Amino acid sequence: xxxxxxxxxxxxxxxxxxxxxxxxxxxxxxxxxxxxxxxxxxxxxxxxxxxxxxxxxxxxxxxxxxxxxxxxxxxxxxxxxxxxxxxxxxxxxxxxxxxxxxxxxxxxxxxxxxxxxxxxxxxxxxxxxxxxxxxxxxxxxxxxxxxxxxxxxxxxxxxxxxxxxxxxxxxxxxxxxxxxxxxxxxxxxxxxxxxxxxxxxxxxxxxxxxxxxxxxxxxxxxxxxxxxxxxxxxxxxxxxxxxxxxxxxxxxxxxxxxxxxxxxxxxxxxxxxxxxxxxxxxxxxxxxxxxxxxxxxxxxxxxxxxxxxxxxxxxxxxxxxxxxxxxxxxxxxxxxxxxxxxxxxxxxxxxxxxxxxxxxxxxxxxxxxxxxxxxxxxxxxxxxxxxxxxxxxxxxxxxxxxxxxxxxxxxxxxxxxxxxxxxxxxxxxxxxxxx
Numbered sequence: 001x002x003x004x005x006x007x008x009x010x011x012x013x014x015x016x017x018x019x020x021x022x023x024x025x026x027x028x029x030x031x032x033x034x035x036x037x038x039x040x041x042x043x044x045x046x047x048x049x050x051x052x053x054x055x056x057x058x059x060x061x062x063x064x065x066x067x068x069x070x071x072x073x074x075x076x077x078x079x080x081x082x083x084x085x086x087x088x089x090x091x092x093x094x095x096x097x098x099x100x101x102x103x104x105x106x107x108x109x110x111x112x113x114x115x116x117x118x119x120x121x122x123x124x125x126x127x128x129x130x131x132x133x134x135x136x137x138x139x140x141x142x143x144x145x146x147x148x149x150x151x152x153x154x155x156x157x158x159x160x161x162x163x164x165x166x167x168x169x170x171x172x173x174x175x176x177x178x179x180x181x182x183x184x185x186x187x188x189x190x191x192x193x194x195x196x197x198x199x200x201x202x203x204x205x206x207x208x209x210x211x212x213x214x215x216x217x218x219x220x221x222x223x224x225x226x227x228x229x230x231x232x233x234x235x236x237x238x239x240x241x242x243x244x245x246x247x248x249x250x251x252x253x254x255x256x257x258x259x260x261x262x263x264x265x266x267x268x269x270x271x272x273x274x275x276x277x278x279x280x281x282x283x284x285x286x287x288x289x290x291x292x293x294x295x296x297x298x299x300x301x302x303x304x305x306x307x308x309x310x311x312x313x314x315x316x317x318x319x320x321x322x323x324x325x326x327x328x329x330x331x332x333x334x335x336x337x338x339x340x341x342x343x344x345x346x347x348x349x350x351x352x353x354x355x356x357x358x359x360x361x362x363x364x365x366x367x368x369x370x371x372x373x374x375x376x377x378x379x380x381x382x383x384x385x386x387x388x389x390x391x392x393x394x395x396x397x398x399x400x401x402x403x404x405x406x407x408x409x410x411x412x413x414x415x416x417x418x419x420x421x422x423x424x425x426x427x428x429x430x431x432x433x434x435x
Contacts, residue, residue: 114419116147138213141341142174144232215318233269242275339427
């Protein structure tokens with residue numbers, strides 16, 4: 001048994017989860033099916049298998065509570081640094097002078113610096129087993145693109161990435177990482193697809209969006225027989241792969257004999273948030289726990305859960321995906337060019353949206369200037385520079401710790417440290433005026 005005053009809680013290798021958790025097994029209401037835009041009828045599995053790796057589609061539609069992780073993938077997870085450690089933010093607690101106890105789950109220790117490889121390596125593995133030779137994808141800030149480039153290199157297949165143009169320009173080192181790992185990387189909208197060319201003809205300086213990059217990646221997959229499409233968030237199978245995070249967290253909190261009062265994660269599409277929180281939410285759905293409160297944190301510039309409508313919408317801007325029921329700002333929405341590029345998506349994952357609509361998840365949004373100030377305070381306290389996306393979760397944790405101070409309550413606050421910000425220093429320089 002670990003002590004609550006320990007700075008770090010680490011699991012042994014044999015304590016790493018051997019299965020992924022599927023929250024669809026515990027959601028009581030019917031999950032809204034994906035619809036054919038023309039007929040409004042549910043999309044058959046065969047149609048999805050033409051676009052995605054087949055095993056991923058099987059997982060997408062599965063209602064089994066647990067899905068076994070292949071032994072070969074477990075070895076890859078060990079290479080990623082799993083199980084990842086849980087740290088207590090003691091210095092931050094001291095700076096805030098709060099009775100709250102703050103923990104953070106270190107998902108920044110993977111080879112590419114974020115949680116994204118947890119699903120990237122699984123998707124690349126299944127694609128390679130199927131005989132696929134190229135995966136096409138989109139990326140916002142570049143964390144997902146880097147993770148997929150790494151994973152494709154590990155299993156020996158090609159990777160093509162369409163990176164949102166504003167992030168392509170803001171974060172050049174991410175595209176260099178992808179190219180070092182063997183990926184082809186294009187600023188989106190690009191001249192490599194018909195849809196990209198149509199947008200550039202109207203606006204040669206178009207900043208891009210995740211919805212546009214998705215459209216381009218799908219077009220490439222549809223037009224090339226050796227290519228399948230894959231993505232780093234939103235769909236159930238992607239979130240499923242990330243649940244190794246939350247299952248490890250439960251084991252670590254059990255070592256401390258603690259149940260969190262709050263679980264916090266940033267949300268764009270929702271993969272790190274879901275992977276972190278769904279195992280606990282499953283216990284709540286099954287009636288095993290009444291807490292924690294689960295908080296999704298978004299940018300004010302793109303607040304799909306906080307300000308969006310819960311309805312069917314396309315997952316991309318060109319309207320080539322099935323219709324998905326989710327909280328959405330509209331598939332045509334182009335967010336401002338904020339530095340948290342991974343959160344610039346118009347919709348939230350359908351499972352997260354359903355749970356938010358039913359009251360199991362709360363959401364809040366923060367402006368860019370505030371999240372960088374929170375990131376600076378965290379860096380000064382804990383010595384770690386967080387990604388702008390992660391800084392949204394940190395902001396919410398700080399606010400909850402301040403609230404606990406006002407009420408003199410010993411709350412247990414846990415957030416997902418989803419990625420480091422060492423390649424986001426230009427954003428820090430710009431927003432915090434560090435010249």
